[in-house]
Amino acid sequence: MADLVIGADLGGTSTRVALADADGALLATASAGGGNPTSHGADRAAAELGIAVKRALDGFDPRRVRAAVLGVAGAGALDDPGAARLFDEAVGGSGLAVRPDFLSDAEVAYCSATPRPSGTLLLAGTGAKAARVRDRRVQATADGFGWLLGDHGSGFWLGREAVRAVLAAIDGTGPETSLTGTVPGRLLDRPLDRPAYRRRYAVIRAVAARPPVALAGLAVLVAEAEAAGDEVATSICDRAAAHLVRTIGEVREPGERGPLVLNGGVVRSPHSPVGRRVRRLIAERFAGEVLTPADGIAGAVWLAVRAARPQWSEERLAAIHARLTGA
Amino acid sequence: MADLVIGADLGGTSTRVALADADGALLATASAGGGNPTSHGADRAAAELGIAVKRALDGFDPRRVRAAVLGVAGAGALDDPGAARLFDEAVGGSGLAVRPDFLSDAEVAYCSATPRPSGTLLLAGTGAKAARVRDRRVQATADGFGWLLGDHGSGFWLGREAVRAVLAAIDGTGPETSLTGTVPGRLLDRPLDRPAYRRRYAVIRAVAARPPVALAGLAVLVAEAEAAGDEVATSICDRAAAHLVRTIGEVREPGERGPLVLNGGVVRSPHSPVGRRVRRLIAERFAGEVLTPADGIAGAVWLAVRAARPQWSEERLAAIHARLTGA
Structure with a gap:
């Protein structure tokens, strides 16, 4: 029976697992709910991982798997020995004979873009x-x-700067911007037809009523304003x-x-x-x-192939990388 | 019966009400729980205000009150007509014949420092x-x-910059600082004897586990480090x-x-x-x-005196201001 490998991408919205042969040819894929142990909690994330691994292995002998590489968003949570054990057990419960290798999503994203090591x-x-x-x-x-x-320059940061620019324009301490129309329109359910001190308070209150990361949803308004030539949006970008x-x-x-x-x-x-x-x-x-990287799962499968076939040349592995990532 | 005035200071930690005669001589003071309608909710804040006003008026005829000025932290919440009515009713429930004047804490703080209008x-x-x-x-x-x-340069901002400086020092992307010892000591219950990537995660997680404004509590560490000559703390200040x-x-x-x-x-x-x-x-x-302003309640009482005695000269009012603020 030929050797198999597993590559997985555990993200905030879903846990995706791929089963491939040792040449990286995909045999099965499966998914389950969000698998970020930092945002979802290690026990919930590990349970979703266990479900997805079992689904991907359906009909295959788990003892044929020679390597498993899992890219984990929020991998810092696995520094906790209890959380790491939950994840080990979630994969081990499928009957795998190998210990999975948990990497950060950054490592898997990098390897999804290039076979070069550094x-x-x-x-x-x-x-x-x-x-x-x-x-x-x-x-x-x-x-x-x-x-x-921190996260300076992120989607969250762009959205926050958009609101700050709107507040400065309302206060008269910053330049006029088209964001003054679009940002409150996204935040509030009624037009800002009130005096300045009330509009500023309404905007601040609307932001405070939502989870802070929801500010990232305003980044698209900055991009639209920039495309239309707005100088404030241009400066934010x-x-x-x-x-x-x-x-x-x-x-x-x-x-x-x-x-x-x-x-x-x-x-x-x-x-x-x-x-x-x-x-x-x-x-x-x-x-x-x-x-720019291909789908993170391609990098995870490729890293699993590398782990299962340490004797293969970098040329052969690079060819597999190109096939997996569609490069 | 001589005229009376009321001055009040509604803050996050307490609601304080003073009863004075028309010359600003204090006759009674009373306090109740926090009265910031934005952070505590308008109903709870209004209830505390009602309690404090009743206590201050104990033994006095409320119809003798000619003016009431209340400085309100989070006064923006009173833009809401429902919240404003709750506050009016809380004061009116004491039998006052005058409508109270609600000002922002900024206006009262300014008037606690100076009799000058602008x-x-x-x-x-x-x-x-x-x-x-x-x-x-x-x-x-x-x-x-x-x-x-926003709130750039605030106590919150100082505390956040302290943590950012610690993270940069741990990552090796910023200079060494004594804050690397003191800030995690305040945030964590155990020493940071772990590798860098684990220390950074521990600090970020400890901050995320507390309310964001708790970062303001770290500002004192910046001041201590600055006093000891720390260059990073000096730059933050x-x-x-x-x-x-x-x-x-x-x-x-x-x-x-x-x-x-x-x-x-x-x-x-x-x-x-x-x-x-x-x-x-x-x-x-x-x-x-x-x-720098005297106690906010002095400014509120003085503004109530002004309102009760519009015919008095600025000289006379300035003398009352000096007496009230201990200037």
């Missing part, structure tokens, strides 16, 4: 962080402190890109030439306002190819 | 805002957006003062010479690290006397 990852979605990758492991990170403490490139600079070593992997809704597309600016600043400041 | 207030405690005062009313404000959206003076500049008009009133734990003392820096920057940039 480079830099910028992740800018709701949050923002950069990671220095060496031998496919995160060696150092910058920012990623969360919305309360300029500052976001400057923050993100500064964060990259905190982990990227001088003279480094490895790939620069951009992931997350704020920077993934080269056509988005911040993604465009970040690429321009990167070209001015750093050497190295700019890449 | 100037600038900087409030920097847990939050931070500046107000342009004209004829003893707030005409414009800057910042005061709350910890989620420099930036806090620059933020606060920029916020003043957003409401203070060019050439304005009215008093500059500093209130709140971050700036009140001229010996505190941020208070010292703010005074130095103010002296460089603005004309006008720098003052």
Whole structure:
């Protein structure tokens, strides 16, 4: 019976598991509920993982699995020995004979973009962080402190700056902006036809009534205003890109030439306002190819193939990477 | 029977009410629980106000009260007609024949510092805002957006910057600082004897486990580190003062010479690290006397005297102000 491998992507919205042969050819995929142990709790996330692994293995002998690599959003929670044991048990309960390898989502995202062992990852979605990758492991990170403490240049940050710009325009301490129309329209259920001091209070109260991370939902309004030429939105995008490139600079070593992997809704597309600016600043400041990752599950499967076939050449593994990621 | 006035200070921790004669001589004081309608809810805050007013009036005929001025922290909540009615009823329930005048805590704090009608207030405690005062009313404000959206240079901001500096030092992306010892000591119940990636996660998790405003409690560690010569803490205090003076500049008009009133734990003392820096920057940039307010209740009583005695000269009222505020 041929060897099998498992690759998985445990994210905030779903847990996805792929079963492949040792050449990385997919045999089965399965999914279950959100698997981020930090946001969902380790016990709930581990239970979802157990369900998804069992589904993916349905009809296959679990003892044929030679390696399992799981990329985990919120992997910091697995520093807790109790949480790590729950995750080990969730996979072990399927009858696997190998111990799974839990990596951070950053490591798996990086490996989904490139077979090269060392480079830099910028992740800018709701949050923002950069990671220095060496031998496919995160060696150092910058920012990623969360919305309360940092994540400068993230979707959350863009939304918060949009509200700040609106409040400054209402107060008369900042320039006029089209965001003054669109942001309160998204936050409130009635028009802002009140005097300034009431409008400012209504906006602050509307933001306070929602979970703070919901501010990330306003980032799209900044992008729309920027596309329409709004100067305040343009300045917000300029500052976001400057923050993100500064964060990259905190982990990227001088003279480094490895790939620069951009992931997350704020920077993934080269056509988005911040993604465009970040690429321009990167070209001015750093050497190295700019890449975006394929689906995280491709990187996880590829890492599992590497683990199952340590004797294979890098050329052979790179060809499998290209096939898995559609490159 | 001689006329009476009421002055009150409704804050987050207590509701304090003073009864005085028309010359501002205090006859009775009373207090009740927190009276901030934004943080406590309008019904609970109004109930505490009703209790405190009744206590202050105990033994006096409420129909003798000619004016009542109440300074309200979180006064924006009274824009809601339902909340305003609850507050009116809470005072009216004591049998007062006059309608109370609800002012913002900023207006009362300003009037507690000076009898002059126009100037600038900087409030920097847990939050931070500046107000342009004209004829003893707030005409414009800057910042005061709350910890989620702004309050740059506030106690919250100082505490957050302290944690950010610790995370950067742990990550190796920022300079070493003595805060790396003191801040985690305050946040965690065990020493940080773990590898860097675990320490960073432990600090972020400890902050996330508390209410965000609890970060303001770390501001004192910044002041201690600054006093001991820590360069990172010094830089945080420099930036806090620059933020606060920029916020003043957003409401203070060019050439304005009215008093500059500093209130709140971050700036009140001229010996505190941020208070010292703010005074130095103010002296460089603005004309006008720098003052700190007396107890807010003094300003409220004085404004009630003004309302009860519109025919009195400013000289006479200024003398009453000096007596009430101990100036």
